[in-house]
Amino acid sequence: xxxxxxxxxxxxxxxxxxxxxHALSDVSFTIRHGEIYGLIGPNGAGKxxxxxxxTGIYTRDQGAFLFDGExxxxxxxxxxxxxxxxxxxxxxxxxxxxxxxxxxxxxxxxRTHAGVFGAIARNAATRAEEKAxxxxxxxxxxxxxxxxxxxxxxxxLPYGFQRRLEIARALATDPRLLALDEPVAGxxxxxxxxxxxxxxxxxxxGTTILLIEHDMKLVMGVCDRVLVLDYGKKIAEGSAADVRNxxxxxxxxxxGDIALDLKGASA
Amino acid sequence: xxxxxxxxxxxxxxxxxxxVMAAALIVLPFVLTSIGTAWVRITNLAILxxxxxxxxxxxxxxxxxxxxxxxxxxxxxxxxxxxxASPHFxxxxxxWIILPIxxxxxxxxxxxxGTPTLKLRGDYxxxxxxxxxxxxxxxxNNLSLPVNITNGPQGIYLIDPFSIGSFSxxxxxxxxxxxxTGPVKYYYLLLAALLVVIVINLRLQDSRxxxxxxxxxxxxxxxxxxxxxxxxMKLLAFAMGASFGGVAGGMFSAIxxxxxxxxxxxxxxIMVLSMVVLGGMGNVFGVVLGALLLSFIPEVLRYTVGPAxxxxxxxxxxxxxxxxxxxxxxxxxxxxxxxxxxxxxxALRKRELEARRQ
Numbered sequence: 001x002x003x004x005x006x007x008x009x010x011x012x013x014x015x016x017x018x019x020x021x022h023a024l025s026d027v028s029f030t031i032r033h034g035e036i037y038g039l040i041g042p043n044g045a046g047k048x049x050x051x052x053x054x055t056g057i058y059t060r061d062q063g064a065f066l067f068d069g070e071x072x073x074x075x076x077x078x079x080x081x082x083x084x085x086x087x088x089x090x091x092x093x094x095x096x097x098x099x100x101x102x103x104x105x106x107x108x109x110x111r112t113h114a115g116v117f118g119a120i121a122r123n124a125a126t127r128a129e130e131k132a133x134x135x136x137x138x139x140x141x142x143x144x145x146x147x148x149x150x151x152x153x154x155x156x157l158p159y160g161f162q163r164r165l166e167i168a169r170a171l172a173t174d175p176r177l178l179a180l181d182e183p184v185a186g187x188x189x190x191x192x193x194x195x196x197x198x199x200x201x202x203x204x205x206g207t208t209i210l211l212i213e214h215d216m217k218l219v220m221g222v223c224d225r226v227l228v229l230d231y232g233k234k235i236a237e238g239s240a241a242d243v244r245n246x247x248x249x250x251x252x253x254x255x256g257d258i259a260l261d262l263k264g265a266s267a
Numbered sequence: 268x269x270x271x272x273x274x275x276x277x278x279x280x281x282x283x284x285x286x287v288m289a290a291a292l293i294v295l296p297f298v299l300t301s302i303g304t305a306w307v308r309i310t311n312l313a314i315l316x317x318x319x320x321x322x323x324x325x326x327x328x329x330x331x332x333x334x335x336x337x338x339x340x341x342x343x344x345x346x347x348x349x350x351x352a353s354p355h356f357x358x359x360x361x362x363w364i365i366l367p368i369x370x371x372x373x374x375x376x377x378x379x380x381g382t383p384t385l386k387l388r389g390d391y392x393x394x395x396x397x398x399x400x401x402x403x404x405x406x407x408n409n410l411s412l413p414v415n416i417t418n419g420p421q422g423i424y425l426i427d428p429f430s431i432g433s434f435s436x437x438x439x440x441x442x443x444x445x446x447x448t449g450p451v452k453y454y455y456l457l458l459a460a461l462l463v464v465i466v467i468n469l470r471l472q473d474s475r476x477x478x479x480x481x482x483x484x485x486x487x488x489x490x491x492x493x494x495x496x497x498x499x500m501k502l503l504a505f506a507m508g509a510s511f512g513g514v515a516g517g518m519f520s521a522i523x524x525x526x527x528x529x530x531x532x533x534x535x536x537i538m539v540l541s542m543v544v545l546g547g548m549g550n551v552f553g554v555v556l557g558a559l560l561l562s563f564i565p566e567v568l569r570y571t572v573g574p575a576x577x578x579x580x581x582x583x584x585x586x587x588x589x590x591x592x593x594x595x596x597x598x599x600x601x602x603x604x605x606x607x608x609x610x611x612x613x614a615l616r617k618r619e620l621e622a623r624r625q
Contacts, residue, residue: 055492081494089492095485097618106482110494112475116503119474120467126474133475155622173494 006032007066008208009054009085009177014063016046016053016232023049024232027063031177036199036209038223038240040216042252045229047212048090051181055087056080068176082110086175088166090182090212096155100146100165103154104137107172140168144198160191164198171202178202179210184218196222220244228252292458296451307450311522313562314457315515320542320558321464321551322511327540328549328613329477330504331484333393335536336380336400340509342407342531343376344369344516346417349526352427355418362429366517373513374506376403381505385498388487400536407528422527429456429521436521453522460518464511468551471507480504481615545602547609549616556611565591 010030016023024046031037039047052058054065056077065072067083075083086107095103112133118126141147144164149157154165163183170178183199184192192215199222203209213219219226219240226243228236230252236243243249299306323337347369351360380399384392411419428437428449436456437449471477479500482490491497520526538561546557572587585593602609608616 057488057492076496077488077491078494078496081492086494087492089489093486093489093492095482095489097485097615097622098481102478102481106478106490106495107493109475109479109482114475116471116476116507119476120470122470130474153618169493 008033008068010066012064014050014053015061016049016058017061022232024053027229027234029227029234029237031208031210034203034208035224036203036211036222038219038226039210039212039229040219040226041229046232047229048181050229051087051179051212055085055179081173084176085179086170086173087179088170088181088183090185092162092166094154094162094166097153099151100141100154100157101137101150103165104140104168104172105133107169108133108136110173137172140171144168160187175207177208177210181212182214184213184215192218296454300448300451304448304450307448307454309563309566311450311453311457313559314461315519316539316542316562317461317555317558318464318515319512319539320554321468322508322515323539324468324543324549324551324554325471326504326508327543328554329472330480330501332501332504333389335393335397335540337508337512337539338531338536339400339403340373340376340512341516341519342403343373344513345520345526346407347372347513348517348520349423349426353423354425355423359427362521366514369517370510370513373516374510377505377509378502381502385501397533400533404528404531420528422525424525426520426524426526428524457518465551465555472551476503541599545609547612547616549613550611553609553611553613557609568594
């Protein structure tokens with residue numbers, strides 16, 4: 001199964017420090033094409049840091065990412081998006097004062113081309129592109145189920161819709177890897193179940209998903225494989241069922257000797 | 268106003284409205300001439316300020332980058348024109364060559380200012396841009412030694428007016444029974460240029476580029492994560508704003524015939540920014556309204572405040588200039604209290620302000 005052709009993203013030896021804090025140390029993993037890959041761990045384990053390092057918001061201290069066979073080196077967040085990794089944020093970061101539709105249209109920016117002269121001349125190509133952007137944005141809103149509120153401001157949408165809108169905006173960049181940072185945080189059981197369906201749909205339609213989530217039921221339900229971080233280190237990787245029964249994972253979540261040892265080692 | 272511009276819902280009314288407006292704008296200079304040629308000049312300057320305010324609107328209104336040194340680009344454009352069309356170096360290039368050069372040079376300065384300030388926002392950016400504006404002015408003041416480039420504080424005079432062949436924009440001419448003075452001819456040229464700038468502004472706003480600017484203003488990190496190259500987009504805003512300033516500066520040079528660093532002081536930058544803010548940041552028509560109000564009201568006051576005091580009190584109690592500033596300050600305070608998003612705000616700005624209040 002470790003065949004390179006099956007691998008979409010591989011990380012080797014990723015490390016990130018903030019002063020004396022080792023937020024990530026020697027984290028390695030691979031994500032295969034077409035899977036939903038979970039990333040779990042207690043609070044402060046380094047999950048979001050890993051996201052930020054992957055998407056170029058932080059620069060890593062060590063290690064390398066290989067995305068679709070090509071290294072992701074010294075890339076800015078916008079370059080990472082262009083390469084095909086789109087993300088959402090733990091604390092929703094929509095363009096709050098723009099409509100839902102405009103939010104998704106902005107997501108199309110990186111896959112469209114009109115420049116200043118196109119914008120000013122409004123030639124046939126630009127007009128066609130604008131139409132295509134709006135059409136695609138509307139399709140995506142329908143896909144995530146926010147189409148009925150397409151013209152409402154993002155900040156007027158209910159919380160669950162905002163989460164979905166953020167996913168639509170990320171999908172608008174035509175990603176091959178969709179990185180979601182706690183997409184069901186604060187949702188009730190019904191909303192969570194609906195989102196699980198959406199995640200499966202996205203995977204079915206060809207986008208690989210990297211999922212940070214605290215909701216174990218969701219993780220166990222949708223993830224093909226799971227990576228567990230604790231104090232910036234990988235403590236387990238494997239199928240959801242395997243990880244759930246891993247003593248190190250149980251110790252990390254419930255506390256115990258192993259977790260205390262890790263704390264001592266990273267300090 | 269919206270009704271007038273809504274071509275889809277009410278095409279006949281919209282076209283009729285446009286026709287009336289166009290007719291009024293065409294007749295305007297002749298009406299103004301009958302009051303006094305000075306008013307045509309004032310109108311021309313007002314149009315130039317619209318031009319400037321629309322250029323600054325790209326930087327401040329669209330991309331949300333606070334620029335307190337915008338007048339520097341106006342100065343650059345003005346000096347490029349003055350140096351290439353005056354006896355100072357004895358170069359006399361035609362205006363349709365110099366204006367694009369002035370725009371391009373100003374654009375270069377825009378990038379020059381933009382590059383080191385890319386990571387700055389809000390107050391910090393304002394301070395750096397303010398410094399930049401002063402640097403340009405001080406350079407213009409002092410670039411007379413050891414090689415005389417700008418002629419220092421004395422400025423450059425005898426700047427060529429616009430002319431095509433034997434047709435000069437500065438001379439009075441009688442065409443088809445209508446006597447057109449220099450300012451009247453400039454008026455039509457400026458009006459045409461302003462229309463072009465308005466269309467450019469409107470189209471930019473409603474485009475892929477305009478949306479990217481909106482995204483940067485709303486949330487820069489999210490914009491980057493969505494693949495928007497924030498560096499290029501910000502530089503583009505600075506460059507576009509600056510080149511509008513440069514072209515306006517060239518026109519100013521030609522119309523005035525004389526320029527000196529005096530014309531490009533900090534207060535001018537603040538004035539243009541006030542026009543953008545007062546009118547309604549981000550809304551093209553609001554910005555035009557702001558520029559017109561702030562250009563005309565002081566002039567009207569200049570002609571009324573003094574005489575009114577004479578009539579009532581028999582002497583001038585408050586100097587008109589002082590009164591003008593007093594009223595100006597008062598108007599800005601009132602506006603901040605009652606219409607903080609501007610007289611005619613863009614829908615987006617209004618929403619942003621509401622969101623901040625909640």
